[in-house]
Amino acid sequence: MTSVENLDYRVEHLRDRLAHEDIAELGVRVEARGAWVMVWGGVADARSRAAVLRIAAEELEGVPWHEDLTVQHAGPPGSAEVLS
Amino acid sequence: MIRIAAVGDIHLGPGSAGTLRPAFDTLGDCADVLLLAGDLTRHGTREEARVVAAEVAGLPVPVVAVLGNHDYQSDQADLVTRELAEEGVHVLEGDGVTLDIRGVTVGIAGTKGFGGGFAGRSAAEFGEPEMKAFIRYTRACADGLGRTLSELRTRGSGLRVALTHFSPVPDTLAGEPLEIYPFLGSYLLAEAIDGAGADLAVHGHAHLGTEHGMTGGGVRVRNVAMPVIDRAFAVYHLAPPPG
Numbered sequence: 118m119t120s121v122e123n124l125d126y127r128v129e130h131l132r133d134r135l136a137h138e139d140i141a142e143l144g145v146r147v148e149a150r151g152a153w154v155m156v157w158g159g160v161a162d163a164r165s166r167a168a169v170l171r172i173a174a175e176e177l178e179g180v181p182w183h184e185d186l187t188v189q190h191a192g193p194p195g196s197a198e199v200l201s
Numbered sequence: 202m203i204r205i206a207a208v209g210d211i212h213l214g215p216g217s218a219g220t221l222r223p224a225f226d227t228l229g230d231c232a233d234v235l236l237l238a239g240d241l242t243r244h245g246t247r248e249e250a251r252v253v254a255a256e257v258a259g260l261p262v263p264v265v266a267v268l269g270n271h272d273y274q275s276d277q278a279d280l281v282t283r284e285l286a287e288e289g290v291h292v293l294e295g296d297g298v299t300l301d302i303r304g305v306t307v308g309i310a311g312t313k314g315f316g317g318g319f320a321g322r323s324a325a326e327f328g329e330p331e332m333k334a335f336i337r338y339t340r341a342c343a344d345g346l347g348r349t350l351s352e353l354r355t356r357g358s359g360l361r362v363a364l365t366h367f368s369p370v371p372d373t374l375a376g377e378p379l380e381i382y383p384f385l386g387s388y389l390l391a392e393a394i395d396g397a398g399a400d401l402a403v404h405g406h407a408h409l410g411t412e413h414g415m416t417g418g419g420v421r422v423r424n425v426a427m428p429v430i431d432r433a434f435a436v437y438h439l440a441p442p443p444g
């Protein structure tokens with residue numbers, strides 16, 4: 118069984134890979150929760166999402182993990198905020 | 202009303218060229234200026250900067266930017282700045298720009314800023330050379346921001362905006378792990394903003410944070426990191442000064 122300590126290191130190894138691989142993704146949150154690892158946050162596009170999931174699958178092999186990665190919208194805003 | 206559009210953390214590169222351009226093409230209808238709050242690229246390469254420059258080239262509104270930590274990753278920040286400047290982007294670092302918008306002089310003061318944390322929980326300029334250099338760098342960024350805001354007031358700016366990548370307040374970091382707040386911003390930036398005064402402070406960097414905050418001096422702060430606002434840009438309407 119994977120110990121909590123080992124999970125912590127696996128989490129950091131994944132975060133390190135996300136930062137240093139081509140995707141350079143530092144905005145995704147990765148945390149150990151009990152025996153699971155959670156990967157969540159918003160990424161720029163579907164390609165980035167696929168890359169994060171691929172790297173997570175490689176780095177977390179053998180570890181149960183969940184993801185909740187969303188792709189941010191690139192459309193214009195529907196309204197403005199009035200500051201007065 | 203003066204209409205300020207802003208977005209940060211767009212992280213463009215060769216694979217994402219054109220992603221934001223359709224939305225940016227609508228700026229002429231809804232904004233008077235576009236502010237870019239840093240992390241415009243992924244790795245800070247010249248090639249990525251060219252993609253950013255093309256994304257904003259020829260827009261019907263002026264574009265004002267600061268760089269972010271990602272834009273420094275390849276140690277080519279000067280080249281990134283040059284690529285953007287060649288397309289007419291005002292790239293600020295410890296300086297400012299004034300824009301005449303329908304007769305109102307709007308001043309933008311910008312710095313990337315840096316970390317250190319927030320009042321009562323911040324790092325001190327003490328001990329090892331690396332630790333002192335860390336805080337001195339943040340202080341230099343904040344000093345440049347405050348000095349520029351003061352100069353903009355002296356030069357008659359009716360509205361002033363502080364543009365940073367790192368956050369001046371912890372409010373807009375809510376959602377980020379508390380433990381990393383010192384890497385997301387510094388109270389020194391807020392102290393500079395409050396000392397010189399501003400009508401709005403805009404930053405990025407905190408992807409998991411929230412949009413709305415305020416300095417202790419009452420200056421509204423907006424985190425416009427694209428994952429936070431979840432659109433190509435946000436627009437804020439500021440009332441011009443009376444008279």
